[in-house]
Amino acid sequence: MKLLAIDTSNRPLSVAVLADQQILATTTTNVGRNHSSTLLPIVERAMTQSGLEPTDLDRIVVAAGPGSYTGLRIGVTTAKTLAFTLNKELVGISSLAALAANVVTEGQLVAPLFDARRDNAFAGLYRIQNQRPVAVIEDQHVSVAKWAAKLATYNEPIVLIGTDVQKYVEPLRAALGDRLIRARPQLDLPQAGVLGLLGQTATPVANLHAFVPNYLRLTQAEHDWQAKHPEKDHAPYVEKI
Amino acid sequence: MKKQNLILAFESSCDETSVAVVADGHQILSNVIATQINSHKRFGGVVPEVASRHHIEQITICIESALEEANVTYDDLDAVAVTYGPGLVGALLVGVNAAKVVAYAHHLPLIPVNHMAGHIYAARFVKPFEFPLMALLVSGGHTELVYMQADGQFEIIGETRDDAAGEAYDKIGRVLGVSYPAGKEIDQMAHAGIDTFNFPRAMIDEDNFDFSFSGLKSAFINTVHHADQIGATLDKNDLAASFQASVVDVLVSKTHRVLEQYPVKQLVLAGGVAANQGLRERLQKDLPTAFPNTELLLAPLKLCGDNGAMIGAAGYVQYQHHQFGDASLNADPSLEFDWMPGMVK
Structure with a gap:
């Protein structure tokens, strides 16, 4: 199984490419929160170093939260879209579990x-x-x-x-x-190689569209709104027009 | 027959997730828009973190629907375009990262598009642009006059110094008890009322091309509060009509002023507030007599709000000029057009 693992849950960023139990390439940085700019170039390089094309991947594994909301969205959007657009498997692993696995x-x-x-x-x-x-x-x-x-x-x-x-x-x-x-x-730093190994045996998400970060917290606005309107539901919140 | 160039275009700068397929920059094959209005209504305005969360729920659904409705596959595509600013950073990031991944996965060039350029190019679906061209861009976040010498060249000539016009609509909407977004309903109320309150027309006689709407907003709120205090009831339709008359007067007179100094072949009206009937009707009525040599291009109603198709149209111009981004493309929430050289800001 060829696998790409991504963790951008917090300040550290980690990417790894695995073939079965073998880590082919991995990069971990702990230098800033500019993950939107740095993630895809690092993914590209790890893939090239591994001699793989995107279509060669079987599975994408992502650290799905908790963590920084923005960081999580960058990693999850990247992983989810890659899995969707190439019709590959997607696995989400707790960002905390991935760190504990060190x-x-x-x-x-x-x-x-x-x-x-x-x-x-x-x-x-x-x-x-x-x-x-x-x-x-x-x-x-x-x-x-x-x-x-x-x-x-x-x-x-x-x-x-x-x-x-x-x-x-x-x-x-x-x-x-x-x-x-x-x-x-x-x-102390998450290692995408470790995340990838955890993700290898995990069950892929059944409904890829519905996959979102595990924020573990409602937004403040929603929290306040629910407190004031316990009985009300405005759903569906998003509509196709 | 010459092969068409197909662009998959992403837009996620505020509270709409949209993905479109556009052929040759002027033909919409699909334009899927998932709007979050019903969610943000709860809060009386867009909450950025909530918006960002909805985008990530919607993004792959929108890609899938856009390709299906256009009846194309990734192999048919020539490029991926995406709004990278201005807008809410968390919201922009979802579109930017999704677009970058699609471009990477399918070896397609990536086109970073300015959201405001996209709004202007919504009018490109009406007919080809002729230059020089002036655009009056009015939305919830922007009110500006943009001069275009040629495709893809944007220079700001004037802009609001405080609130955007659409922002003023939303704020007075709250006072009138109109739910967010208030523009459409206030527009309808205005048509049923009469301009009786004579609200100020800020900066209307100043010799520049800038706007101001915060004074109008304050005058409106003061009028309503004063009436409340003395127990008077004001006609809401007349209030709306008076407010809208001021907004439209200012927008149109500044536009006339700019057209006197910059004769252009076309005037484009675009942005969310371009859907305002009062504004559309006034320009349609005034422009032909005042500027018979300037053609009015109104962005189609369906394309005034945020949508991917307009990003595909603007992106196509950049595609022709090979203005591509790379994997390090980031969101730029305060992205701006340049000011026209020599203009004093």
């Missing part, structure tokens, strides 16, 4: 975290089982304080992973004490 210690609890600003985070808890991250607490948008308290109920070491962990390391350490294990810096 840890390979069997049985280990891993807590990947992305900053969601104002002392909130996108976070999930995973256990590495049979070399894959298995969700223990599902991905959520949560206050860091609440998240620290949830993690503290597990009486075993937890690997905290992600470049944003540093920002909240103090409250997390206060809750977890020496059960908190900080991941090595090289593991």
